[in-house]
Amino acid sequence: GTTNTSSTAGGGAASSSAAADPNAPIKEGLKVAFLPKQLNNSYFTVTDRGGKAAVDEYKGVFSEVGPSEASASSQVSYINTLTQQGSNVIATSANDPKAICSALDEARSAGAKVVTFDSDTDPSCRDLYINQATAEGIASTQIKLISDAIGPDGGDIAILSATANATNQNAWIELMKKELEKPEYAKLKLVATAYGDDNAQKSQQEVQALLQAHPTLKGIISPTTVGIAAAAQYLSGSEYKGKVQLTGLGFPSQLKEYLKNGTMKSFALWDVEKLGYLAAYAGAALASGQITGAEGQTFKAGTLGEFKVGPNSTVLLGEPTVFTAANVDQYNF
């Protein structure tokens, strides 16, 4: 109801139903706000850095706001504030796919464009989702990495996740389980999933418990940056170093020590900075009317080149990068 009326009143701002003009210039002075899951989280510090770089390129006004602890309710109050401030673009990573929906609806009805990145919301309450890598790609890469690290004999593996509620973690875990059903991974057996709550100490204790409860454990996948760093730190100082393999998603800067000292052989991550950069450009494209979020539309994202909107109003950044001792020094995040 309110969406239609307010978007016509909003003048230039295009809505999904309006036609896109791929050649429209990016408006100057767009107010672009980044709302991560949590401030002071190193992952989002990097994405937002990328976002700021993009916004500076197209002469927008960048701001970063967010809660100090990852919770959906405090994101809602920030979305409300942004709505009230008349933001043109809200780029957010959702702590809960549903909980921030009605606030985002209200923001969009007030004329803001909503881009989600890293963690999506319900597709109906945002204009575009920037997918860092396909969930399938993330899952299959990690299974492949652990399989390669353990070797052809296979064995028991475990997953160390973040919190039990982390939506994308849970999606990846499901897909990893599917991936393991493939015949080439017949010798790998997932024996446990533990939750380290993205807390270093808890993560380490969970790793210790996994190792004791499953003496035959050969490998651990930790698809969360806090978890993998804590696990690597523990393994490197324990008798399991080099005997139990570790992989997952982590920052090269945090983990290069452990690649070099033999605690782990490889891990993966997408280019986090580019994720924020792309989200900022996608928001500008939406707010300038270049795209509406419909499938098949294209827009140019600064130095990253051209991107195409896929099904479900999703834009894909690319496939994850795999880091090994050989290439890790080339990255600075």
Add this chain to the structure above:
Amino acid sequence: MAEAQDATVRSTRRAEAADVPLLELRDIHKSFGAVHALRGASLSLYRGQVTALVGENGAGKSTLVKTLAGLHQQDRGQVLLDGEEVSFRDPLHAREAGIAVIYQEPTMFPDLTVAENIFMGRQPLRSLRRIDRKAMRQQALELFEQLGVKIDPDRAAQGLSIADQQVVEIAKAISLDARVLIMDEPTAALSGVEVDRLFAVTRTLQAQGAAVMFISHRFEEVFALADWITVMRDGAHVATAPASELTVDGVIRQMVGRDVASLFPKQETTIGPTALEVKGLSRKGVFSDISFTVRAGEIVGLSGLVGAGRSEVARAVFGIDKYDSGEVLVRDAPLKSLSPRASMAAGLAFVPEDRRKQGLVMELNVSRNLTLTLRRKLSRFGLLTNQAEAQATKEWAKKLQIKAGSPMSPISTLSGGNQQKVVLGKWLATGPRILIIDEPTRGIDVGTKSEVHRLISELAGTGLAVLMISSELPEILGMSDRVLVMHEGRITAERSRKDATEESVMTAATGVDPKTKETTA
């Protein structure tokens, strides 16, 4: 010791005492906000002599003590020690100057052992400045022996009866080997035996040259111990004279500025049907097989030594504490449940012995305290207003002549006696049929005491059944229609008013025949 001999010893000592007092207070003034507690108080303490300080409740005695102890700083006036002016910043400073104080209200560390309570901050040390626990225990035992009591130095202070707490306080004060010993109503919680022991110890200290100040509302104690008596009224010095030159009536007249009517204005009443009946009440380790009745219009005195378990019986009857077996009947019906609420509903009222902890909420004002038991009664349609409370307060403050700044004054700013009146008031206002009253006049001055007694008597006259616990034998004998005596958790005697004599009650209370005791001594 023979009295005459004692008196001569005292008068010689007085003659010896030089004119320079060991400690002297001159024209002390002290205000708390608008309350002018001291307005020209003076006092002199001499080496080897006991000075008693007497005055009505609220006269400013305790305030003077606290000024001496360094707890309060006077607004005006001088404190002289050995003729030199001093000013005590804090209690430590006063203690270092050789002043030991027993405060009116015991100050204890409930979680620490008794020995540690005595020696906190002065614990005996061994190598490396470590505390020597063995020596500490030994010294505590020696102190208790001197006081003739047996308290385990290693037990926690928690759970000590008020009397034992007072004993620990005394032990603490004498362990300081102080030059000046100040005792603010040390005997209020003690019974005759302990009081005698305390006096013996005091006399020893006195003989060693200490200056002693002693506050009490019991004149027999004042005259038994003191060389000098100083009278205060309304925060000011009234008179100081040798005890031997004074009489009880004279002192009272100076204290209150008028003559006091009879201390025990006992009215004859017609005794009605049984109001309260207690049958076979027992609680393991505290009291056993307690049975008695109290009838309408009757005052039953419950006597005994401190620690006999009287308060515990009262608490159990009122529903504060649980009991193991037995029954409490109010007008032939058992109480609905074991709770103060049920007891109040049945018409019981209970004035507890420890007014600061049990009787009053010290942080609330007079009005809120007085009406705390009237929450339901004063409510209209479930709502309670300040006006209703103020009305009730005015009425009872007038009836009991409560001295306070205003109904909104914090109760903590009232003197002990006036606080006690508020406790009485809050219970009398409930219109009870049975009143249990534990130490009704503890720490109350003569004037007020006589009023309280008159009040109790009058109430009994209107058909109230009263169970009165008291450690003061004259009070028991003067007020009771019937006397029950407890000893070690059992009722050992019951005497009618005419059969109750000091001797017969004491015999039952101590479990020892005084005559036998004398022959063995």
Add this chain to the structure above:
Amino acid sequence: MTTLTLQRQPSTAWLGTLTRSREFSVFLALVILIAVTVAANPRFLSAQSIKDLLLNSSILVILAVGQAIVIVTKNVDLSVGSVLGLTAFATGKIFIALPDLPVIAMLVIGIALGAMLGAINGALIAVAKVPALVVTLGTLYIFRGVDFAWAQGQQISPSDLPADFLALGAGTLLGFPYLALIALAVVMAFGLYLKNLRSGREFYAIGSDVQAARLYGIRVGRKVFSAFAISGALAGLGGVIYAAKYGNLDATAGQGLELNVVAAAVVGGVAIAGGVGTVYGAALGAVLLTTITSALPVLGVSPFWQRAMIGVLILASIVLDRYLALRTERRLRGHDSHAG
């Protein structure tokens, strides 16, 4: 009244005292927990696993000691998690600026920084005479805010820290991790101080009855101030150790730790009402809580049940505490004083 028995049986009395003590019951619970876990999985008692347990609990032990001292004075320090976070981050920043700083110097700086933060708490509480719970809840927010404002999302990695500093976190001496030895030293030092020195006993006096403590001439304000400074200093020490142990630091280190620290002290028999408890108990409580977190997954308890189990254990331990206190009280009643 029962007759008095003042004579004790010296030969076995200490045994009775020991087994009746609160610390003993915590210790017993710990032993039972370990025994059950080992029965289910013998690897729980392997050398590596014991080392892990010691390492895991050392930070909580150190913080619990400080907390115990504060709680004994009838106060509470909720800011310890934030103090730890701020010092941990400061440690990283200082090492980035001064990579050659000796490890010992860093420990001293951390302790001093923590003591300073604790002194802010202590000063507010002692001078302005305001409740500790409120003040430290306030500084919990403030110190964390400073941490956030300083970090601005910055992350410190192990590669930013000197190798010998990281070795402090993982290294061992005669098979004992350095961290466990530091924690043990802290526990012993404060344990002896609180029990055997006059100045240590004053903490108990204050917690037992402040008013009485004043009358005894104890300088209450100064003493409470020092309790908070100690707690802050130990949290500062904990922060440096945290940095050494985890290497990866951001501004969120130690977030939410305060409840664990208070829980450790409470489980260890330090009464919230003040005046009761020992740092040994608090330390045992910390080890017990850490061991529970380690043991539950080993026992195969579903991760979803773990938190609930910790709650149950905290409740069980305070119920036990109450039971023991009641027993003591009953004993005191049977054992009375006056033979007048």
Add this chain to the structure above:
Amino acid sequence: MLVDTAPPAAETRRAPRFGFLRSWDTAIILALVASIIVASLTVSGFATSRNVGFLLIDVIPVLLLALPMTLIIITGEIDLSVASIAGFVSCVFGALWNAGMPMETIVPLCLVLGAVSGALNGFLVSVVGLPSLAVTIGTLALYRGLAFVVLGDQAVTSFPRAITTGLQAKIGTTGIPVWILPVILLVIIFGVALHFTGFGRSLFAIGYSVDAARFSGIGVARTKFWLFVISGTVAALVGVWWTLRYGSARGDNATGLELSVIAAVLLGGVSIFGGKGTLPGVIAGVGLLAILRNALQLASVPEDTLSMLTGGLLILAVVAPNAIAWVRSLSHKASTT
């Protein structure tokens, strides 16, 4: 008549009708009014009906929880488990909804569950006699744990849009949410109970002295027990509200809310030691924190500053009254000498 020993001090003469408003409460209410005025004038976008709507709807959970918390803290206890109970109830709500139970049955069941959860706290505190700080640290972990036991890593989000948006309905164009009205009614009920009934009087007495309250015939254990039951029930209400407002039932709902609630209550002038405090002060405390947060967010003040500000205000709340008293005593001394 009282026998006046001295002229009563000036403050004792104050009209007794609103005597329960102590100086700090008055100060905090004034601060609230002042912050509203200043924010309206200086922060663009603050004084709009949309923003008022945002503000009021976000303040509901803290406001609700602050009501029983005030009573509990006044009796000298504390309840740290409220947010965990809300989270637990939220998960049970989700699980029952998933199981196909109608809303009309679920909501009362959830309230009962909250009451039972509170009753466990109440039992341990009042009957067993344990310190509430320790007990509710335990149940904080327990109930949050049970929330995860119920829903595990799942979230239930299939609530009808009609209900979730209906909760945010506004009264006409005022921007004031409809659902604030029953909340205000509850505030009034709690306020009257605390300040104008015998029950309220007994809470203050308990807070200052449990013994004296018991000896005055107040059922201390019973009162405390029911306070915890009420607290649990209100927490359950918040759990239900939270679930529907955000359309999502999950284990971590309302995490950490207890500290915000306690901060607001203490800021409102309630003494953590019990015995002292007023409901108007608490409402002002809740409002002040919410308005400052909202206004400063609108003014793009960063989160770390907001958190420092919250902490600073809390400390100010306890330091200021003492500082004022100290200054007064100085000037009093100066005038008497």
